[in-house]
Amino acid sequence: xxxxxxxxxxxxxxxxxxxxxxxxxxxxxxxxxxxxxxxLGKRPQLIIDIRSNVGxxxxxxxxxxxxxxxxxxSLHITETQPEDSAVYxxxxxxxxxxxxxxxxxxxxxxxxxx
Amino acid sequence: DAGxxxxxxxxxTEMGQEVTLRCKPISGHNSxxxxxxxxxRGLELLIYFNNNVPIDDSGMPxxxxxxKMPNASFSTLKIQPSEPRDSAVYxxxxxxxxxxxxxxxxxxxxxxxxx
Numbered sequence: 248x249x250x251x252x253x254x255x256x257x258x259x260x261x262x263x264x265x266x267x268x269x270x271x272x273x274x275x276x277x278x279x280x281x282x283x284x285x286x287l288g289k290r291p292q293l294i295i296d297i298r299s300n301v302g303x304x305x306x307x308x309x310x311x312x313x314x315x316x317x318x319x320x321s322l323h324i325t326e327t328q329p330e331d332s333a334v335y336x337x338x339x340x341x342x343x344x345x346x347x348x349x350x351x352x353x354x355x356x357x358x359x360x361x
Numbered sequence: 362d363a364g365x366x367x368x369x370x371x372x373x374t375e376m377g378q379e380v381t382l383r384c385k386p387i388s389g390h391n392s393x394x395x396x397x398x399x400x401x402r403g404l405e406l407l408i409y410f411n412n413n414v415p416i417d418d419s420g421m422p423x424x425x426x427x428x429k430m431p432n433a434s435f436s437t438l439k440i441q442p443s444e445p446r447d448s449a450v451y452x453x454x455x456x457x458x459x460x461x462x463x464x465x466x467x468x469x470x471x472x473x474x475x476x
Contacts, residue, residue, distance in 0.1 A: 279463060290452060290467035336404060347392055347458055348417050351404045
């Protein structure tokens with residue numbers, strides 16, 4: 248089955264600086280890579296996703312890049328703000344075969360230092 | 362839409378008791394997922410349904426866990442008998458599972474404590 252590794256497990260960034268979280272996956276059949284944000288005591292929520300037919304996707308201050316050859320993808324947050332403090336999870340899925348199962352990484356706790 | 366609804370929000374029970382968690386997915390969503398979240402193991406998929414049919418239950422830890430989806434608007438996750446190691450937050454999520462979106466919408470979770 249799919250195995251997703253995520254690092255770092257914790258990350259502290261000065262407000263206004265950029266944050267990068269990296270994930271690797273093992274199954275070459277995986278073609279869908281979402282990122283979820285979970286604030287303390289809240290539910291995970293999708294913030295951005297990418298499919299394997301594109302290499303990069305942006306949405307305001309967040310962007311995701313995908314390297315299919317190397318089987319890794321990354322989340323980039325620019326101009327970080329205090330409300331970006333949360334746990335971020337990457338995930339992978341192979342939607343080709345009608346399988347929506349998401350395999351999640353272990354999460355990155357991001358702290359924005361004011 | 363009210364989003365995914367879970368009940369109860371908190372459950373405290375004694376070891377050996379039966380626990381039933383409930384979920385109402387977003388209307389029109391075809392897929393429903395049950396997850397367990399702990400500090401040690403992170404976010405684990407237990408089982409997921411598509412059009413009320415269980416598709417993948419490989420994450421169900423053991424026979425003490427069972428899940429049902431009798432119709433498109435209701436699902437249950439049952440633990441019998443419960444054990445202290447089952448203490449966790451259990452999330453239900455639903456997805457439209459269309460070609461346009463596979464976003465999973467999570468419910469608020471049920472925090473289960475087994476003493």
